[in-house]
Amino acid sequence: MTTNTNNTTNSTNTKNVLAVISPHVGGRSVGAALASVFPEQAHVTVVETTDENPEALRSAHVIITGLGPVTAEHFAAAPDLELVQCASHGFDYVDLEAARQHSVHVCNIGSSGAEKQNVAEQTFALMLALAKQLVPAHTALTEADWALPRLQQSITELSGKTLGIVGLGHIGEEVARRAVVFDMNIVYAGPNPVAPEVAARLGNARHVPLDELLRTSDYVSLHAPLTEDTHHLLDAPRLALLKPTAFVINTARGALIDQDALADALTAGTLAGAGIDVFDPEPPTAALRLLKAPNVVLSPHVAGVTRETLVRIALAAVQNVVEHLEGKPVRDVVS
Structure with a gap:
């Protein structure tokens, strides 16, 4: 488990973000880079699978995921979850019905044009x-x-x-x-x-x-x-x-x-x-x-993974999460 903390979890304004970055899209190294661009009001824990850190999942307010599945079991295990942000155009790896049942927004980066x-x-x-x-x-x-x-x-x-x-x-x-x-x-x-x-x-x-x-x-x-x-x-x-x-x-x-x-x-x-x-x-x-x-x-799913694209994807996903943390409306809601 790798945890990247931008401030302490004691702040009343801090939200817990679980960054799930699958190994085949970069894993912890990409996750650490993603975590580094979050603002101070986010406490970011980086994992390679959603099951890796049960405590971080349980306390998560936001999950930002790069092709890491978010299942019905994950929604049930995260009572404070408010948003699942997909760092991609696709969102098929998130259980949308479970998201609806738990009143959790699911967003992608569709309107960003990042890819x-x-x-x-x-x-x-x-x-x-x-x-x-x-x-x-x-x-x-x-x-x-x-x-x-x-x-x-x-x-x-x-x-x-x-x-x-x-x-x-x-x-x-x-x-x-x-x-x-x-x-x-x-x-x-x-x-x-x-x-x-x-x-x-x-x-x-x-x-x-x-x-x-x-x-x-x-x-x-x-x-x-x-x-x-x-x-x-x-x-x-x-x-x-x-x-x-x-x-x-x-x-x-x-x-x-x-x-x-x-x-x-x-x-x-x-x-x-x-x-x-x-x-x-x-x-x-x-x-x-x-x-x-x-x-x-x-080709091995490389259509969205140039150096330039990865930066745009990360920034678009993080920006949407930041909008949510600031109480603003999020974009690209798919559920």
């Missing part, structure tokens, strides 16, 4: 790697195989292709803005259409039903939150709607896709390829079939 630049860049890195066949080309050359005759039939352009964006929020808009520069046609699916001026700015992006998006897109990029309604949003029947020349990109949450169904489609050749940055679970096990599927480009 949108790099997630959009990573999305295009994956798209370009697939379009230009960079991974098989690199592998062939390292094995002294001049693969040009074999690869030239599968190398494609982004220009003129249709990009289907599932979830045109802060990140989805950044992806669409870049797609305009690549002369791509943009369609998007989601609960509501964006304002006409936003659609015009994004190349006259069209709002369409999800199934139509899947049937017509050359690239499908997922930017939706993971909820009960979006779990396995792309299952076997929906993957079957895609053109055999289409590519799927996922930089959002692994469980948005049925990973076995995706591996089946890639193996059968009914889908051209996939660029995947997120998995279910994380880290993935060696048994994950996607790791051996043909024409995939994989």
Whole structure:
């Protein structure tokens, strides 16, 4: 256990903050840096799992979590808990129903835009790697195989292709803005259409039903939150709607896709390829079939973790907690 204390716990104005930073996103070292930017009215205890320090959990007024699960049992064990702040866009690792039952706000950093630049860049890195066949080309050359005759039939352009964006929020808009520069046609699916001026700015992006998006897109990029309604949003029947020349990109949450169904489609050749940055679970096990599927480009959930992004994420999460500690309204309430 590592505890970072910004003042004593005896002050009547002090609130106890439990910072849960999972090892695979930096653990104690990242947690210590996060704790250092809190103001004096916060007593911060840094842990790598929510169960690590039962006393700190019991006395916590705020939990700030970087992918560390907060379950119903954790809510029950923290009677003074007021706020759970996710240091991410995602919030699927927090039991929202338990939060509602205990009248605890859960917030993410959605409106901050902290991750949108790099997630959009990573999305295009994956798209370009697939379009230009960079991974098989690199592998062939390292094995002294001049693969040009074999690869030239599968190398494609982004220009003129249709990009289907599932979830045109802060990140989805950044992806669409870049797609305009690549002369791509943009369609998007989601609960509501964006304002006409936003659609015009994004190349006259069209709002369409999800199934139509899947049937017509050359690239499908997922930017939706993971909820009960979006779990396995792309299952076997929906993957079957895609053109055999289409590519799927996922930089959002692994469980948005049925990973076995995706591996089946890639193996059968009914889908051209996939660029995947997120998995279910994380880290993935060696048994994950996607790791051996043909024409995939994989990265270990790095879309939101540049040096610049990590600073923005930390500051956005801490700022929201500080607003709460000062009695001000918090932003990005998801429950």
